[in-house]
Amino acid sequence: MRVLGIETTCDETAVSVVESNQDGEGRILSNEILSQIKAHQAYGGVVPEIAARAHVEVVDLLVKQALATAGLTLRDMDAIAAAAGPGLIGGVMVGLTTGKALALVTKKPFLAINHLEAHALSPRLTDGVAFPFLLLLASGGHSQILFVRGVGDYVRIGTTIDDAIGEAFDKVAKMLGLPYPGGPEVEKQALEGNPEQFAFPRPMQGRKEPNFSLSGLKTAVRIEAEKIAPLTGTDIKNLCASFQAAIVDVVTDRMKMALRVARADFGEPTAIVIAGGVAANLAMRQALHRLAAQNGLPLVAPPLALCTDNGAMIAWAGIERLRLGLVDGLDTPPRARWPLEAKRSADV
Amino acid sequence: MRILAIDTALGLCSACVFDSDTDTAIALESIEMVRGHAEALMPLIERVINRVEGGFETLDRVAVSVGPGSFTGLRVGLAAGRAFGLAAEIPVIGVNTLSAFAAPYLGIESVDHIASVIDARHDHVYMQMIRNDGKLVLPPQITPIVEVVSAIGSVKVRIVGSAASLLVAAMREQGHHPDAEPDLAGPDIAWIARLGAIARPEHALPAPLYLRPPDATPQTNGRIALA
Numbered sequence: 345m346r347v348l349g350i351e352t353t354c355d356e357t358a359v360s361v362v363e364s365n366q367d368g369e370g371r372i373l374s375n376e377i378l379s380q381i382k383a384h385q386a387y388g389g390v391v392p393e394i395a396a397r398a399h400v401e402v403v404d405l406l407v408k409q410a411l412a413t414a415g416l417t418l419r420d421m422d423a424i425a426a427a428a429g430p431g432l433i434g435g436v437m438v439g440l441t442t443g444k445a446l447a448l449v450t451k452k453p454f455l456a457i458n459h460l461e462a463h464a465l466s467p468r469l470t471d472g473v474a475f476p477f478l479l480l481l482a483s484g485g486h487s488q489i490l491f492v493r494g495v496g497d498y499v500r501i502g503t504t505i506d507d508a509i510g511e512a513f514d515k516v517a518k519m520l521g522l523p524y525p526g527g528p529e530v531e532k533q534a535l536e537g538n539p540e541q542f543a544f545p546r547p548m549q550g551r552k553e554p555n556f557s558l559s560g561l562k563t564a565v566r567i568e569a570e571k572i573a574p575l576t577g578t579d580i581k582n583l584c585a586s587f588q589a590a591i592v593d594v595v596t597d598r599m600k601m602a603l604r605v606a607r608a609d610f611g612e613p614t615a616i617v618i619a620g621g622v623a624a625n626l627a628m629r630q631a632l633h634r635l636a637a638q639n640g641l642p643l644v645a646p647p648l649a650l651c652t653d654n655g656a657m658i659a660w661a662g663i664e665r666l667r668l669g670l671v672d673g674l675d676t677p678p679r680a681r682w683p684l685e686a687k688r689s690a691d692v
Numbered sequence: 693m694r695i696l697a698i699d700t701a702l703g704l705c706s707a708c709v710f711d712s713d714t715d716t717a718i719a720l721e722s723i724e725m726v727r728g729h730a731e732a733l734m735p736l737i738e739r740v741i742n743r744v745e746g747g748f749e750t751l752d753r754v755a756v757s758v759g760p761g762s763f764t765g766l767r768v769g770l771a772a773g774r775a776f777g778l779a780a781e782i783p784v785i786g787v788n789t790l791s792a793f794a795a796p797y798l799g800i801e802s803v804d805h806i807a808s809v810i811d812a813r814h815d816h817v818y819m820q821m822i823r824n825d826g827k828l829v830l831p832p833q834i835t836p837i838v839e840v841v842s843a844i845g846s847v848k849v850r851i852v853g854s855a856a857s858l859l860v861a862a863m864r865e866q867g868h869h870p871d872a873e874p875d876l877a878g879p880d881i882a883w884i885a886r887l888g889a890i891a892r893p894e895h896a897l898p899a900p901l902y903l904r905p906p907d908a909t910p911q912t913n914g915r916i917a918l919a
Contacts, residue, residue, distance in 0.1 A: 386910040388911045444734040448734060519914055521918055569916045
């Protein structure tokens with residue numbers, strides 16, 4: 345089974361061809377990606393209109409390139425998949441419309457993919473993880489802890505009540521004058537800083553419901569930084585190190601609680617999985633690795649290129665859904681907001 | 693030549709398959725629509741193409757409106773048009789909405805100049821002016837209405853487009869009385885097809901014509917002073 349996947353929900357235009365064999369194992373035949381980071385850098389974050397303009401200029405060219413890299417044509421596909429949300433609506437429309445048009449001409453089934461579901465299912469493509477598993481999905485736009493029981497069967501155990509984890513990194517970077525995207529920059533600075541220089545709060549730590557609240561932590565960083573401004577290079581390193589230590593502690597604690605909830609309410613997971621751009625953070629990975637090991641579970645983190653937004657995860661989610669006959673109509677609307685649980689209850 | 697024409701740039705969602713040799717629309721559908729093009733367009737095209745024997749394989753070209761118009765709307769049409777071109781392996785032609793508004797009046801003797809006008813909000817319009825022989829006098833632009841009035845007030849002109857009445861009202865206030873056509877929700881899809889049939893692909897790329905930069909300013913506020 346072969347599916348073409350298109351992703352345009354944020355600031356990456358991405359197209360990929362993924363194939364699955366009879367045993368259900370996936371293989372990525374091409375994975376083309378064009379990042380718009382440079383176009384947004386001056387604005388300190390993604391500007392929706394700039395993103396949408398960039399997507400429409402290149403998405404068809406990337407489709408062509410993804411097919412060429414795979415050595416295949418559209419006729420060789422079994423279906424066309426495109427992310428239909430959640431995300432920046434102008435960009436979503438571009439990828440979704442492209443996917444529908446390709447499906448209409450080639451008379452192939454069309455699959456409208458939830459971007460979050462694609463992230464959630466990606467460890468099955470990269471590591472063949474079996475259901476059920478506990479997933480931390482953390483990026484600049486999303487932060488949730490999900491218990492993934494099957495395709496279309498997601499239980500949200502926890503979420504952020506204010507900022508997303510990646511968003512907190514980005515905002516701290518911005519206030520310290522570090523370039524966008526802030527996550528990798530904060531991590532780089534933190535490597536040379538003292539994580540105990542500032543005693544930042546660990547919001548929600550110990551609470552029973554495994555939710556996050558990060559805006560207070562961000563404000564604490566601002567208050568400390570303003571106290572010692574103007575900031576030297578060492579100050580920035582120490583602020584980053586102390587901030588990262590706090591947020592890693594919070595995430596680890598929340599995941600510990602989530603695992604407890606999952607085990608009590610839903611049963612034993614096969615693995616702890618971290619996906620989304622935040623999974624690129626090594627300190628975060630190491631901490632979750634320890635947590636998983638303490639609980640006798642493997643930690644699965646897809647390779648970096650498949651943690652951030654990509655087309656392969658869209659194609660793979662397409663394969664998983666096509667196997668179950670879950671195809672979509674050409675009238676599927678783009679969705680800025682699209683919680684995972686809501687959609688899936690409508691399916692059954 | 694057989695052309696699939698698409699327009700979602702303004703207040704219509706339209707598609708037609710047009711035969712330029714006989715100047716007839718083989719199948720055509722056009723719905724008034726302010727928003728919702730992303731949901732409506734593909735089923736509409738499917739209905740149109742299903743009425744054409746042989747379907748996509750019989751097409752020679754795709755023509756799509758590139759704006760000016762609603763940014764999201766024109767991108768829906770462009771994404772569809774470009775994907776059709778890729779999948780059916782045929783050229784895709786971009787057609788300016790202002791030209792599509794003006795095209796029906798080309799060569800008409802009683803008409804001297806034709807000004808096409810689309811509301812760009814905040815007292816601005818997208819406009820272009822051509823002579824009735826097709827020569828471009830004022831290229832596509834976004835301009836304050838008052839400046840358009842002073843630029844074309846003394847010209848013998850017929851005003852067309854989706855905001856013709858807006859400009860006419862402003863001109864009357866200054867004592868000018870131009871000819872005008874009633875406001876249209878969007879360009880006639882058959883004219884998108886006709887212009888698409890005569891354009892040379894290398895001169896009419898399917899790229900957006902926004903005329904207005906994205907609304908974004910670089911941010912430095914909230915940054916803490918560095919040593």
